[in-house]
Each structure stands twice: as structure tokens, then as C-alpha cells.
Amino acid sequence: xxxxxxxxxxxxxxxxxxxxxxxxxxxxxxxxxxxxxxxxxxxxxxxxxxxxxxxxxxxxxxxxxxxxxxxxxxxxxxxxxxxxxxxxxxxxxxxxxxxxxxxxxxxxxxxxxxxxxxxxxxxxxxxxxxxxxxxxxxxxxxxxxxxxxxxxxxxxxxxxxxxxxxxxxxxxxxxxxxxxxxx
Amino acid sequence: xxxxxxxxxxxxxxxxxxxxxxxxxxxxxxxxxxxxxxxxxxxxxxxxxxxxxxxxxxxxxxxxxxxxxxxxxxxxxxxxxxxxxxxxxxxxxxxxxxxxxxxxxxxxxxxxxxxxxxxxxxxxxxxxxxxxxxxxxxxxxxxxxxxxxxxxxxxxxxxxxxxxxxxxxxxxxxxxxxxxxxxxxxxxxxxxxxxxxxxxxxxxxxxxxxxxxxxxxxxxxxxxxxxxxxxxxxxxxxxxxxxxxxxxxxxxxxxxxxxxxxxxxxxxxxxxxxxxxxxxxxxxxxxxxxxxxxxxxxxxxxxxxxxxxxxxxxxxxxxxxxxxxxxxxxxxxxxxxxxxxxxxxxxxxxxxxxxxxxxxxxxxxxxxxxxxxxxxxxxxxxxxxxxxxxxxxxxxxxxxxxxxxxxxxxxxxxxxxxxxxxxxxxxxxxxxxxxxxxxxxxxxxxxxxxxxxxxxxxxxxxxxx
Ligand SMILES: [Zn+2]
Numbered sequence: 016x017x018x019x020x021x022x023x024x025x026x027x028x029x030x031x032x033x034x035x036x037x038x039x040x041x042x043x044x045x046x047x048x049x050x051x052x053x054x055x056x057x058x059x060x061x062x063x064x065x066x067x068x069x070x071x072x073x074x075x076x077x078x079x080x081x082x083x084x085x086x087x088x089x090x091x092x093x094x095x096x097x098x099x100x101x102x103x104x105x106x107x108x109x110x111x112x113x114x115x116x117x118x119x120x121x122x123x124x125x126x127x128x129x130x131x132x133x134x135x136x137x138x139x140x141x142x143x144x145x146x147x148x149x150x151x152x153x154x155x156x157x158x159x160x161x162x163x164x165x166x167x168x169x170x171x172x173x174x175x176x177x178x179x180x181x182x183x184x185x186x187x188x189x190x191x192x193x194x195x196x197x198x
Numbered sequence: 199x200x201x202x203x204x205x206x207x208x209x210x211x212x213x214x215x216x217x218x219x220x221x222x223x224x225x226x227x228x229x230x231x232x233x234x235x236x237x238x239x240x241x242x243x244x245x246x247x248x249x250x251x252x253x254x255x256x257x258x259x260x261x262x263x264x265x266x267x268x269x270x271x272x273x274x275x276x277x278x279x280x281x282x283x284x285x286x287x288x289x290x291x292x293x294x295x296x297x298x299x300x301x302x303x304x305x306x307x308x309x310x311x312x313x314x315x316x317x318x319x320x321x322x323x324x325x326x327x328x329x330x331x332x333x334x335x336x337x338x339x340x341x342x343x344x345x346x347x348x349x350x351x352x353x354x355x356x357x358x359x360x361x362x363x364x365x366x367x368x369x370x371x372x373x374x375x376x377x378x379x380x381x382x383x384x385x386x387x388x389x390x391x392x393x394x395x396x397x398x399x400x401x402x403x404x405x406x407x408x409x410x411x412x413x414x415x416x417x418x419x420x421x422x423x424x425x426x427x428x429x430x431x432x433x434x435x436x437x438x439x440x441x442x443x444x445x446x447x448x449x450x451x452x453x454x455x456x457x458x459x460x461x462x463x464x465x466x467x468x469x470x471x472x473x474x475x476x477x478x479x480x481x482x483x484x485x486x487x488x489x490x491x492x493x494x495x496x497x498x499x500x501x502x503x504x505x506x507x508x509x510x511x512x513x514x515x516x517x518x519x520x521x522x523x524x525x526x527x528x529x530x531x532x533x534x535x536x537x538x539x540x541x542x543x544x545x546x547x548x549x550x551x552x553x554x555x556x557x558x559x560x561x562x563x564x565x566x567x568x569x570x571x572x573x574x575x576x577x578x579x580x581x582x583x584x585x586x587x588x589x590x591x592x593x594x595x596x597x598x599x600x601x602x603x604x605x606x607x608x609x610x611x612x613x614x615x616x617x618x619x620x621x622x623x624x625x626x627x628x629x630x631x632x633x634x635x636x637x638x639x640x641x642x643x644x645x646x647x648x649x650x651x652x653x654x655x656x657x658x659x660x661x662x663x
Pocket of ligand 1: 089090091092093094103104105106107108
């Protein structure tokens, strides 16, 4: 038998903020809304792991673990993509892998003081688009060992690679050229 | 190497799209941080009931079908939520489709409804959109949105849309302020510092304008009297964008009803013609955008953009392509002369300035001067600053996304509804306050935009009476 007193255990709030705090503690609460009356609010979790094949992008991520930065090149268009694409976006031909220089320049940048939940603990962090000599497109990355006051468009930077790869794009990041940070 | 979209689009007014299509009615729920008292179906129902009540001769049985839009299954945690809206409104077994294209979801669904009527498939099409973003905490919501960036190459770096837009405006500032107003400064670092400081002031003007307009819009989530100083000193989110330069997350729904000519004039004395539609796209990754030439509008000349690499990371090529297609189909040759107001996608104050240029309201590089001139402000409104040319081209008279909120799937439709009311001259009736009514507004444009400009729609609406 379900006890008829169950619902009486639920706390009632007129502020939605208080409802959210309560469901974090107890999993359920009542929101007293002026016009529509009592609203039942619960926690409703959801988590999932994906089996993710990098497929035709695999070589790029394997390269990072070897300290190599791969872009791709379309021979027909003579166009080098800093962020690799296995087929050319102009002519559709298959591209070939091409090692990128480890030195480039800041094309644009920002410092994130906030971030998505997954990265909130890492704030503030810098994002940048990097341009390379002889390469037609850009590469998005983190910029480390420098802060808002140091960074400018055109700043020379160089790549650093993780010693222990996560097999994520953040296995590579950039630092100001000559920075003492890890090689 | 690249195809110039303006050459390829080449369409003739009225011909390409089949039948004439009219917007006859609309409804919007108030956009709020959370609507815990209404689920997504109930929200849409509220907007739908409002739209139906504004055209009393329209009965549900006359609706041929629908287009229903929401951006993220992550927010709903309910797949096929559009199907549940169709069900809740009692529209089964009529035809429906769900439309999703990131931030441009609302604009895309509006154009999909347009196509359903233009093609003759439907005489009356209901277009409904919603989003329920309050169902997760704000920073989780930002994560969901960031999953609409490349999850191999972009997201794991610290996926955050405010960061992506900041990357774009940083380059925009460099191209046009550092190499414009501050071109004479030799010291590179000093020149960039000055350019950023100037940009912060000009971006703040956009925020002040839109928040002030919203004071007279009862549907707006975040109306506020702000000063430039308030905006500049609000919390830094992603340099140089502060909190007041960025839209918030919202719950909300909007509905637009589209009809053929015959049905439109049967239903209302004040239908509004959808005279042009345009849609453009660009690479998902910001890093892949090419450095080519600017697709030109009819009123522009090639020499305006000598030496400019386009779009790179600084401009929205999709917005340009969408504008060109929309203007050509509506027969607009010079938007500043032939359009009376624009509701555009200002999720960030920076995108509003970039969009002035994409839509040809000024040349590329003149967006900062455009806001400074006061042109996009409403005439006769007190913004607490000098707006010498106010009223030349009101942009976001409703308050835009920054002040109205941005429940993604509803936003583009909210713009359609506000534009409809402007063109009908019924702002006073629907807002209970006629302050925002633009006098003699005959032609308006609405502009909906997805992640870093990966898709943009522009639709042109015209008063016919
Ligand atoms: Zn090619």
C-alpha cells in the first residue's frame, strides 16, 4: 500500500530557485505557481557513453599522440586545410595528409571567463584560431602560458603536445613562441 | 575556386517560388527563464490559441498541416517532441515535419511553411516553434549548445559558443578598427588595445538599444534601462563579450500561420505578403571558412572590397548569401532605401554589427560607424546617448534576442510575429503599448542565424494594404 502521507513530505516553494536547490537535495519538490497551482518538479538524470570511431579522421588524432600535427591537402586545388578534411570542400577530390608546421601565428583569440559545464573548472582559458605559413585555412586550439594582457593578433606561437594522450583534439595546444612551457 | 552565390542564385521576383504566400496571424508566449507551470506542448498551445483568436474566421479544420521546430533533443529529453505538439494541438492525421537547424531553426521552419503553401501543397500551414532550456542548469545548457560545434575538432578545446563568437569579433575588430580608425598607430599591441576599447563601447551601444526597446515589449524576458558603462562593466564572459552583450537562455514558444492569397484575404483584412526568402550556409568549423571574395549586392561595387579576404573568421557569408537571395526574390535593390525595419539575430551584440554588413545596410568595415550614427535606433526614443540619425533603419525594435530571450526553436518565429504586427500597425493592440510601432512600416526583414553563421535565413515581409 502506498502511504497517503508520501506527498506531504514534499517541500513547497514559491521561488523556482528554491525548488532547484531542493531537488538537488531530495530529488523532488513542489513549485507553487500563482495562476496554475502546484507543479511537481523532479530530478530526471540521463547519462550515456558513446562508442566513437574517429574513422577517416583517425590519423590526425594518432598523430597528436606522436607529437605530429596533420592537416590535409587537395592536390587538384593546391589547397591545404589546417583542420583536415578527407575530401576537398571545393572540388570533392580525396585529400592527402600533410604535416603542418609546429609554428604559427594567432589569427584571432579570446579568453573564456566562463564555459560549458564540462570546462567550467578550467576557466579562465584562452581559445585561438591559428594560421600557418603556406596553409590556406585555420586551426582552433587552446592558447596556454599566456593571459589576456599578453595575447594579440599576429602573436607567434608554437605547438605543444600532451605526454599522455587523451586522444582528443586538446592533446595539442599552443604557447607563445619560445615559452618555457613543456616542449 | 569558389562559386559566387550571387551569380548562381539569379531568380526572378515572384516566379521561382510558385504561389504568393501570406502571413495572416501569430502568437508568442512571454519568454521567461523558466515556465515550470507549462510543458512544451502547453506553451505552443498558448501561442497557438492566441494566433487563432486573432483570425476568428479560421477554424482548426481549415489548417492543412504544420511545420514544427525545436533545436535540441538534449533540452527536451524527449525525442519526437514535435510529434507530441502536433498530437496535443489535435492536428492528426494531417501532415507535419520537424525542422531543426541550430539557432536558425525558427527561420528555417518559417521558410519550410512558406514552401508548403507556395508549392500548393497546403493552403494554410501552421508553423510552431519552442524551446525549453530551463530544464538544465545554465552551464549545462551551454554545453548542449556547444555540442552544435564539431565534436571532434572544436568542442573538446573548451566548447562554448560565447567563445566562438568572441573569436569572430576579435578578428572583426582587428580587420576594421585596428586596420581602420587605428591604422595610423605604429605600435601593434597599442593599436589593438585601443581598437578593443573602442569596440567595447560600440558593442555596448547595441546592448543599450535593444534592452531599451524591450522596455515597451511585454513579451520580452529582459527589458532594462542600461548605460554603456553598465554593459561594459558587466561580468566578462568571453573577451571582449560581457554578460549584457549576450542573450540569455529561455523557455518560450511562438506560432505563425501562413496562407495562400485566397485564404489570406478571406481570413483577415491585414495579411502580410512574404515577398522574399533567402537561405545561406557555411562551414560548421570556423577554422574552415575560406579567404575569398565578397559576394556583391546590387548596390555594391567590386572596388569596395579590394584586398579584403572574405569571409575568414570575421564575417557571416551565410548571412550575405541569404540576404542576396531574399533581396533578389523580393526585388529589393538597396535595403537601406527599400526596407523599413529589421528584426535580426543578435544572440551577441557583435553579431548584430557583423550582420549590418552582411545584410548590406552598410559596407563591410562600416558596421561600427553604423551603430555610432544612430541609424538602427528608434526615432523619438530616449537611449541616454546621442543617436543623431535614429530611425533611418530601426534594427530589433522589439528588443531582439538580447532583451527578448532566445528559446531557440521559437526565436525565428517570434521575429516573424513581431514583424507581422509592425506591418499590420497592430503593435499597440498586441503589446498594449504603441511606443515601438514604426509609423508607415511597409516592408520588413527577419533574419535567423545558426551557430557561428553556419546557416542563416532572411525573409522579407510586406504590408499589402
Ligand atoms: Zn580540391
